[in-house]
Amino acid sequence: VNPEGKLSICVFSNKPEDLYDLRQHSFSEGWEFFLSRIVDRRISRTTRCTRCHIKALCGMCPALAQLEEGDREEPVDFMCHVAHLRARFLDFEIPPHGDCPYCPGGEHFDCLCSETEELKNRDSSKKTLHRIKS
Numbered sequence: 001v002n003p004e005g006k007l008s009i010c011v012f013s014n015k016p017e018d019l020y021d022l023r024q025h026s027f028s029e030g031w032e033f034f035l036s037r038i039v040d041r042r043i044s045r046t047t048r049c050t051r052c053h054i055k056a057l058c059g060m061c062p063a064l065a066q067l068e069e070g071d072r073e074e075p076v077d078f079m080c081h082v083a084h085l086r087a088r089f090l091d092f093e094i095p096p097h098g099d100c101p102y103c104p105g106g107e108h109f110d111c112l113c114s115e116t117e118e119l120k121n122r123d124s125s126k127k128t129l130h131r132i133k134s
Contacts, residue, residue, distance in 0.1 A: 048098035
């Protein structure tokens with residue numbers, strides 16, 4: 001609930017149609033009906049996110065996409081970048097999921113590989129220091 005008395009699914013969700021005015025309606029009605037209608041929304045088009053198998057490593061949400069890209073279904077580049085870094089760092093397989101700049105052949109793939117190696121080297125150094133101190 002924001003300072004104006006409007007209920008939303010998320011603090012980032014600020015579109016008028018995503019806000020429920022508690023000054024005009026009851027909290028229980030907003031909680032039971034309004035928010036469930038927002039949660040039940042379906043995607044309207046296919047993006048690289050809809051076929052992505054590493055979504056659990058991302059933090060993407062419709063409200064964040066709306067804020068960053070002006071469209072609740074548009075992929076947010078930095079979230080995609082972070083998800084791919086996490087997956088590569090953890091040695092997860094990343095099945096192809098569309099035109100993705102962080103997958104093999106994508107414009108940022110080589111940079112992603114370098115960043116992953118740098119992170120793994122830092123992690124390895126920390127583990128070595130921890131063993132020496134122990």
